[in-house]
Structures are given as structure tokens and as C-alpha cells.
Amino acid sequence: MSGPSLNPIRNLHDFIDDLPPSVRADIDAVSRYRSVVAGARILRRGSLPRDVFQVQAGRVKYCSWDHEGREEVLTYMQQGDWIGLSELFTDLPASWDVVTLSPVTVRVVSRRQFHDLLDAHPALSKALLRVFALRFSLHRLFGLDHSALTLKQRLIKMLYFLSFSHEKAATDAQPINLKLSQEELGKVVGASRQKLNPALKALQHEGLLTVRVGGVILHSRARIVERYGHLLGLPTPDKA
The missing domain is CATH 1.10.10.10 (Winged helix-like DNA-binding domain superfamily/Winged helix DNA-binding domain)
Structure with a gap:
């Protein structure tokens, strides 16, 4: 008997891969691309981003610093991962700095254009709902790990x-x-x-x-x- 399907976790990252070609084409049509040097911030903690980003090349980290100046890292992301999706829906400022660990190329889509895409394509909204549900489950599980594991x-x-x-x-x-x-x-x-x-x-x-x-x-x-x-x-x- 074969092992369990791991696709749900895999699709947590580059979720647009499984969208219909017409949806991907509309995303491409409103995308622009930006090169970012190593050590730069794509998102800054406490600020409300005006765009969402997808990493095309390179690596970034979600990080913060505690009251003693020690760095805390939530996760690392690279090609295919999206940045700024949560803030797109909550209208809350970013909770973490997103810092490039290498030269990075990102796809950039403005908040307004992304909301227009969501209105036009229910398949995109459904895919994002799945992403957020998976993220919630994973964050809840990892939040319990320090005391339980x-x-x-x-x-x-x-x-x-x-x-x-x-x-x-x-x-x-x-x-x-x-x-x-x-x-x-x-x-x-x-x-x-x-x-x-x-x-x-x-x-x-x-x-x-x-x-x-x-x-x-x-x-x-x-x-x-x-x-x-x-x-x-x-x-x-x-x-x-």
C-alpha cells in the first residue's frame, strides 16, 4: 500500500501551480518583478504592506528580535513562497520582518490588483482559503511543540x-x-x-x-x- 498523500503541505507554498491556466495568466498580467539585494527588508514589522510578493529566486526569513536583542526566526522561504498574504486580508501591520538572505527576485502584485483577482476568480479564493487553513493548523501544532515535545x-x-x-x-x-x-x-x-x-x-x-x-x-x-x-x-x- 502506498504512503499518505503529502500534496496538501506541498501546495502550502506555490499554491498557484494548480490553478486553471486562465487564472495564472491573469496573475501574470498584473505582475511586475523586482530584484532585491541580500540583507534588505521586503516587509517591515509594524508597517502595512501595499503589495504581495512571490519569491522567484533566492531565500528570505521571517524574523523578529526579543527585548534582549536576540533574533527569533519564524520560518525560511524561497522560490514559490508568497509574502504578505495575511496582511492583505487583515489590514493589520506586519508582525515580522521579512529579510533577504541572498539576492532575491520577487513577483509583485499590488493589494488592489490582488483583490480584483480574488473577485474575478473563485478558484483563487478557494486556494487561498486552503492555504490559510493549513497555516492555521501548522502554527497551532508548532505552538504546542515547545511544551509538549x-x-x-x-x-x-x-x-x-x-x-x-x-x-x-x-x-x-x-x-x-x-x-x-x-x-x-x-x-x-x-x-x-x-x-x-x-x-x-x-x-x-x-x-x-x-x-x-x-x-x-x-x-x-x-x-x-x-x-x-x-x-x-x-x-x-x-x-x-
């Missing part, structure tokens, strides 16, 4: 979900190269590099990943689901 368990979940925004063409059985340093991973799971390293080594010993300089190679999502599907809220595949 060990560092190793939090790391497994984060690596699994981050894998969907890396090498998007990879199948669930293929290796995936996550180009995230241990320092970057530590920020999203709330641990120092010194505490993170033993957890990574334990997962490497289990044959789930290989730690490399500047990144981690997941041997496959399917292998993670087979061993830790219960932790991810997914059924484990039946073994022959």
Missing part, C-alpha cells in the same frame, strides 16, 4: 515541513538538500547550536539524514513518515 521531535517536524519549500520537484522518495546552517535551524526550533548538534547526530545515526557543512540532506520524506508519521499527524505506510 523534545528538541529532537521538534527538529523532525521542522525539517519535514521545511523540506517542502526546498527542491520542490523532488518526490517523497528522493533526497532533499536543505541549505540551512545549524545556527539557522536552531533559530526556528528555539535551540542553541550546541543543543541542536546532538539531536542532528541522533537523526543521522537513525539513517534519516546526513549533516553537511552549510546544510542537511534528508534521505527522503518517505523515510521520515515511515518512522515518525505519528509525530507528524500522518499515517505510517503499511509494510509489505
Whole structure:
């Protein structure tokens, strides 16, 4: 029996891929493109963005700083991911800075034009509703993790979900190269590099990943689901 379908999480990122060609064409028609240097802010915490953005190339992070000046990272995004969707609907200022980690190219669509697209295309509205429902579920689950899960368990979940925004063409059985340093991973799971390293080594010993300089190679999502599907809220595949 085959494993569970992982498409819902995959489509959390580049959700317009599955829209009808006419909808994608209308999005393209109102899009413009911008190049952004590394270290720049695409969104600034406390400001109301006038546009929504889709990353075409490069990497960004959602980040903030606590009262002691320590950086907190919510997540990392790259090609296909959208920025500013929540603010489009809430009319609330951004809660996080979105900072480029490399030179980045973004698609830019104005708020007014995006609202016009939503009015014209129910399929786009439905796709976004699905995105927000998935985001809500994931944020709720990750919000409970610090009190309910060990560092190793939090790391497994984060690596699994981050894998969907890396090498998007990879199948669930293929290796995936996550180009995230241990320092970057530590920020999203709330641990120092010194505490993170033993957890990574334990997962490497289990044959789930290989730690490399500047990144981690997941041997496959399917292998993670087979061993830790219960932790991810997914059924484990039946073994022959």
C-alpha cells in the first residue's frame, strides 16, 4: 500500500501551480518583478504592506528580535513562497520582518490588483482559503511543540515541513538538500547550536539524514513518515 498523500503541505507554498491556466495568466498580467539585494527588508514589522510578493529566486526569513536583542526566526522561504498574504486580508501591520538572505527576485502584485483577482476568480479564493487553513493548523501544532515535545521531535517536524519549500520537484522518495546552517535551524526550533548538534547526530545515526557543512540532506520524506508519521499527524505506510 502506498504512503499518505503529502500534496496538501506541498501546495502550502506555490499554491498557484494548480490553478486553471486562465487564472495564472491573469496573475501574470498584473505582475511586475523586482530584484532585491541580500540583507534588505521586503516587509517591515509594524508597517502595512501595499503589495504581495512571490519569491522567484533566492531565500528570505521571517524574523523578529526579543527585548534582549536576540533574533527569533519564524520560518525560511524561497522560490514559490508568497509574502504578505495575511496582511492583505487583515489590514493589520506586519508582525515580522521579512529579510533577504541572498539576492532575491520577487513577483509583485499590488493589494488592489490582488483583490480584483480574488473577485474575478473563485478558484483563487478557494486556494487561498486552503492555504490559510493549513497555516492555521501548522502554527497551532508548532505552538504546542515547545511544551509538549523534545528538541529532537521538534527538529523532525521542522525539517519535514521545511523540506517542502526546498527542491520542490523532488518526490517523497528522493533526497532533499536543505541549505540551512545549524545556527539557522536552531533559530526556528528555539535551540542553541550546541543543543541542536546532538539531536542532528541522533537523526543521522537513525539513517534519516546526513549533516553537511552549510546544510542537511534528508534521505527522503518517505523515510521520515515511515518512522515518525505519528509525530507528524500522518499515517505510517503499511509494510509489505
